[in-house]
Amino acid sequence: MHDGTGWERTEPPAPVRIVHLGLGAFARAHLLWYTQGANEVSGAEQWGVAAFTGRSAAAAEALARQDGRYTLLFRSPEGDAPTTIDALVAVHDGADADAWREYFRRREVGVVTLTVTEAGYRRTSTGELDRHDPDVASDVERLRGGSPAVTAPGRLVDGLRARRAAGSGPIAVVSCDNLPDNGRVARRVTLDLASALDESLARWIEEQVSFVSTMVDRITPATTEADRAIVRKLTGREDRSPVVTEPFSEWVLDGAFPAGRPRWELAGAQLVDDLAPYEHRKLWLLNAGHSLLAYEGLARGLSTVAEAFADPGCRADLERLWAEASGVLPMAVGDALADLRARFANARIEHRLDQIARDGSQKLPVRVLAVAQARAAAGLPVGRAGAGVIAAWITHLDAVDVATSDPGAVALATRLPGRGSAARARLALAALAPSLARSDVYARHVAEVLAVRQPTLTGARP
Template sequence: MSQPLSLAALPSLPSAVARPAYSRQALRPGILHVGVGNFHRAHQAVYLDELFSRGRDLDWAILGAGVRPGDAAMRRALEAQDFLTTVVEMEPSSHRARVTGAMAGFVPVGDDARGIVAALDDPNLRIVSLTVTEGGYCIDPATGAFDPGHPEIRQDAAHPEAPRSVFGTIVSALRRRRDRGLAPFTVMSCDNIPHNGAVTRDAVAGLAALIDPGLAAFIRDEVAFPNSMVDRITPATTESHRALLAERFGIRDEWPVFCEPFRQWVLEDHFPAGRPAFEDVGVTFTPHVAAFELMKIRILNGGHAAIAYPGALLGIHYVHDAMADPQVRGFLDRLEAEEIIPCVPPVPGVELQDYYGLIARRFANSEIGDTIPRLAQDGSNRQPKFILPSARDRLRTGAGVTGLALVSALWCRFCAGTDDAGAPVTIDDPNAARLVPAALAARENPAAFLALRDIFGDLADASSFRSRFENALTGLWRDGTRATLQRYLDGSFS
């Protein structure tokens, strides 16, 4: 028999299920987190749960918040179970379940974010943390700079009293705290973006400059935006996950989190308003966050992009099955060794080849059930962050980009909307309406896809990248994915 997750149910859970070793009544919110998805609950919330279970820093509990319609559904699910979450770590040899209780509440989600702004009047909320996805930072993908013309930015600049975006919310809350003489909170991004603290600062201060230049100056001078690198593979929750949790652990959780055992958090120690003792539960504090961040984005996130599109075109659903495919795995191994890792700068205390070995083992974890469709989504935001920078680095030194251009060609072929067998594929991308016609046109004229300048930028003008992209895309349409991958592995691809 299984039972719904709640505070009242904790004492009767099976002994194998870990649970909070602290009084929930003793918690006081110190962090407001925007974007309470699976990754946050498997990462930041787990670190805090471990810290609280040591009797430490109970005034740093999480207050959840959100600005998207999906956040309202998450709030309803968590509120019904007293804001508890079951986190299940999975590997072939074992499954381990723990109930975490680091969240003390969740701000009601409305049509605008005025409720969050009001909550941030509380001076005890000293950190605002974010997981809003790579595409949520209002960045021009071709330049990597803040885009003041982004529709969400324009909307909040015109209506600062009723913000809808996360950045409008932060600007409004910081203005209120400044005007009331309260110390500003620290803004901590937990998304996979190079220099995520600086990117967040540019978005917040950039929007503020459109509203009040004096406020923008205050934000740049007085508000901390520490950089971070975060890592844990956390797939979307499925009905099979819920069923497994009920059968194996006797818990009915409306939105459990299933994840790999590995987790990592590397953080810049810049918290003027204070912070939890994260270092006591495994967080690495270092001034060299950028080096760890670049390593992870290029090798792990770039690796995900490299296997996503050949996997999808070959009709492979699970990441571990893609890793078991000799051609897909061979493509990844060679691409990483020859084109990605050589342009990753040294990282203190890390051997890059060993790091890639760890990544490959994590990708191959069959218990996670991570999916190719998850990796393939949002390519218009991920390619400019995870693949194209490596291509630019190599072109600057005169090195080859055959494999990297093939990754982009595979993405283009995927965006045409069918796999090699002719079955439809879902293009889950905010720019799908532009990508699909450009990809279809590229079947006859490959340059049509590179003409998406907001994505490819100056790479469209680089003859070496362009010629290899065109050659790869032509081969994919003519011969199919398997034959094209084999040509690359045989060294006959130019």
């Protein structure tokens, strides 16, 4: 129910044809923006979104008072530009299992989308569902008894079970989370949990449900009270749930939609048959660049991507890193790099380095070391610029509470103190990528950078 402060809809909302799990800022800056754009140019073919919160009901409560409508504020170097998003037509507490199941029973609902973060898939280090996770184990028992699930895989299985029982036909599950091959990831954990519950349900999912992989890209910083004040000034309305984002956005999708989909391509999305080159381009240019700026920038006392990008030393290292990655990307990257330079220079988007620096042990293998592997496979030198990022990360571990900032590196961090550069490099690479091609050469490059940055180490040993 709206709150009577100008958020009332002047036209009937679009029919719910998409169900979304994870009502965070990124989904509202990306998925909902693309869906709104498709609706605006598709005439009678309208797709409304019913969204469920992942954890707290607070986001749903605030948006419900605005009929699901909110302001998306595009923040460029030139200024702020607001637009109203109408594609979100229903919002629910994630714990509302009855509403969740009811949407899945509707034949006209053809797409389920997810933004639950990488941790939300509840995987082991080898990719399967972590059945030892207490919440996963609890979900199996909950679903057997008809109770609501609490994990994302559990909720998917709960909804798909309701759809099968209703005979509502096929459906597509689309992950919009920032992890490689995310559709395959969603499929694996969903089938793993369904198999633990009911093998016949797992077979139905294999036959009737497609899992679409996507590459998503749009920086969306946390909204502040100052942002809300700007929205109030620009729109004349009190918005409890505005979202701030950069002008740039990219969405590339690979997969089938057996029950239809919005015409997202009319809003700029790309539908492709092979997502891997696009994922590699993002990981090796954008994400690897972010990691470099984070570790080198923090060491220089800087706080944001824009500050680090403006630093001559960071910028030179970044350009060298991009050159190494460009040599093994199967596409032209000139336009992508031009976009990245403009995005990184946008000081009005406060993308904080301390946030980017978290969980480097999980990020660096796919962002940086994968480039070294690709270069080795192509018969090229493994690359010194990438080795510099690894060295910067090793140094970063000395300056933070590793248990909080990078839990995956705790065991490594206990072995690093007091060792020389060569030993630190070898230990780090063994932890990050034990099968790294030409690891001896790469370790030497890492050690050389460490030796320059830490020329003296009390009690060091080779």
